[in-house]
Amino acid sequence: MHRDEIPPGTLYLLILKTLARSGEMHGYEIANSIQRISQDVLQVEEGSLYPALQRMLIKGWVTAEWGTTAENRRARYYRLTAAGRKQLEVEVRQFERVIGAITRVIAAV
């Protein structure tokens, strides 16, 4: 099956939204979740999640804490902060504006 690269600049949006929906997740879960919910269309180069998560940690959008998975493995769980929630709104608005504009351009006869 063909998978599409995610549009540049939307990785933050995807991670933020994923975390907002499900509370806390570790990296592997985030990658899987994005893929599943997009019905396998969106493919994240899984490793690139990690530098992005680092940048989000610096910005203070997410926090990270070590915990244990259901299978009793040590995993690092990420959770959205208040600043992260606010950023999600910003990113969504921005994305909708861009997509709206692109759609209008395409729809124009």
Next chain:
Amino acid sequence: MEWLGEWTRRLGMLLHRRQFDADLEEEMRMHLELRQQEQIESGIPADEARAAARRRFGNTMHLKEESHIAWGWEWIESLAQDVGYGLRSLRKSPGFACTIILTLALGIGATTAIFSVVDATLLRPLPFPEPERLVIIQDDLPGVGARDVGMSEPEWQDLQRSGIFEYVSPTWFDENNLTGSSEPARVRVLIVAPTYFALLGVKPQLGRTFNPEDHSPGLIPEVVISDGLWKRLFGADAHILEKSVRMDTDLYRVVGVMPPGFDAPGRIVEERNIEVWPATSFYGLPMPDHPTRGRRNLPTAIARLKTGLTVAQAQSRLDALVASLQKEFPGDYPPQSAWTLRSVPLQERVVGNVREPLILLLSVVTLVLLIGCVNAANLLLARASARGREMAVRQALGAARKRLIAQLLTESLLLSLAGGITGLLILFFAKDLLLPLLPENLPRLTDISISWSVVLFAAMASVFTGVIFGLVPALHTGRVDLTNALKQGARGSTGSGDQARTRRMLVVTEFALSLVLMVAAGLLLRSFWDLLRVPLGFHPENVMAVRTRLPDPNDPKADLYGTAEKEAPFLRELLRRARTLPGVEEAAIGDTAAIPLDQSLQDLKRISEGQYLVTFEGRDALGDQPSVVERSCVTAEYFHLMGIPLLRGRLFEDADNNKFPQVAVINEAFARTYWPNRDALGKRFRRNREGSPWITVIGVTANARTTSLERAGVPQAYLDIYQTNEKRLAIFLRGHLDTALIPDEVRKQVQSVDATLPLSGAQTLTETVSASLAERRFSMEVVGLFALTALLLAGMGIYGVVSYTVSARTHEIGIRIALGARRQNIVSTVLKQGLQLAVVGAGVGFAGALVVSRLMAGLLYGVKPTDPLTFAGVTVLFIGVALLACYIPARRATQIDPIVALRHE
């Protein structure tokens, strides 16, 4: 505040780097394992599953790096790497590192030392609140060529009412005899208005200062004393405020003690080390009662501008004030004298006359530092060419050019910081040895310290030098031609042609800079030399002067020496006794202004009495020619004792006493200036002050440079000391004197006539003459020392380059010798190469020196800034040094054994 949280997090990561790396590692590993497991569960063989998981994940190494970089600390890590590597590689060549560090330590240390002086004197504001509002007010009469003529009491009142100033206080320097302690002491006194301390804004450490509202006539019977006097004469007595002191027989209550380190703002050292401050409103005994405007008996005034006024604004308002006063009192301010009031920033007054020499010293020492940098760059470049292979290998292995440059700059910065720290340490430990070398007259000497701004300066100088000398070799490395460098490596690298060119350019720069310095030093040396050989017009050898001072009490009735008539018997007795002292062949008495070339005494006289302006009989009182003269009061014996010959007329005689008209002996310059083409004998002049008597010229002497060594032909009048009431006296003795004993002998004789008189300032005239050159000698010696250092460095530089080329060309020279080249030819080839550098360097330096020497014209005496002898001499010296420096490697070249040389590879 967002950035704050962000930086806290970044910092947290920096501090827990290891934990961070471990976390990331574990996180990624878990991810990979989970994915692999998932693949295995869907039925893919284990090793294939692993590869698939890796493929989906991406380049772990790269991702880790990217995560790392996100935190923005990679520069610290590479810096730490560079520092570590740099330290290791420097430790491997300690000789090289030490040479550079020491060169820079000396350069940075010396620059910082001079900067600490500049910082304390020129840069730091005066230690008073809002010092920019403090000014000195000076009266000038440019129409008659007179500056700084002093102020009259009504003018002071005008200034206080003018609305320009918050306070104005005249200051009147004086010396007094303080009695009451074990030994009569001469103390330095500054008579001020009661507003003085409020004006400066300083508080005493004990007691109080004067009440600024006190307007009572005469001297207020209170004094404020300095911390130094309190400790010296009163043993820091805690009950000092209950005590009184007697000055010139008048009693004053001590009301306050100023804190240690409080220096009165003054231009010369005596004026700064004030010990006692009495206060007065400058009218009422012993001063005239509200004198006329023409009576300028207040030497100068200090003032504090009203808040918000700039000096320029104040000046324009002063000009307006002057204009309105001139209209109101046309008789006192005739238009031809062009009376003006000038407000000079206090800082300018205190440090103005040391600015030029200090800036010269700072520029000179900066040049030396630059030369040191060039030397260091040269050494680094030589080392870089030896390391060419290492760099080429690193570059070939993929090191970015930026990283290599950063690496080399880090190394040079390490060296320069080590040099800076060493320099600062040397300075710190040597400061007690260096401070006494400074001329005593330098203002704000006590403020000189290794302050934070000095440390900051040293740090900046270190970084600056590090970048300068590191940049050249670093940029070179970036340009290495890899293929060649790697090939060359096999055969003992000689460095690229590019590098050799740069090294030659560096040597040329070095030579040019040192030539500029040598020319500056040469010009100063010649000025000094000329001054030493200037014909003095008097004989200072075997003459000694000792000073004393007669009291000057406020109540004229209490004054034992109040008139010339009362003073004369004391003078005659003193002279008689002085002649009986052991070894004395001749003796004379004069006032302190008669001591030749004592700049501080002459300045003092000017400060305490103003300029001596004269008018001439039969001429307009404020005629259009300059009429400022020097004057001193002496006995007739003075002329023979000093060796100043009488040319015409006669000297003073016993008959010239206070009952007869006042007489004067003048020097030739006086006669020529004011009675050109006419006989001066019998002509009369008088001091330009109300009530001054006419003085008849009875004799003309030859000119003597008693005022200043630099100026010839200063008009000088000698008055008969028996006809004047001069109280600051000097006893002159000529003969084979025991300089150690004479001061005490004189003291005994003086005090056996009057036990209350203090003695001070015993000095031989040879010492006085030499002391008058102290500041010049200081600049000359410092500049000379630096110039020699520069020459040495330049010599080392050229030696380094030439001997390096010789060793690099060993092979070639060997072949030449084997083919029969004569040793002479080899020597001349090598010499020619060095000489070329020296000549180009000297040429560039020559041009630079022409510019610099013009800037320092004000510091020269007797030589033109373009003095051909200095320029030629220095150039020849340079070529000589260059030849010498090249000769050593040249000789080595001739001794090359062809067989060894050819096997060299």
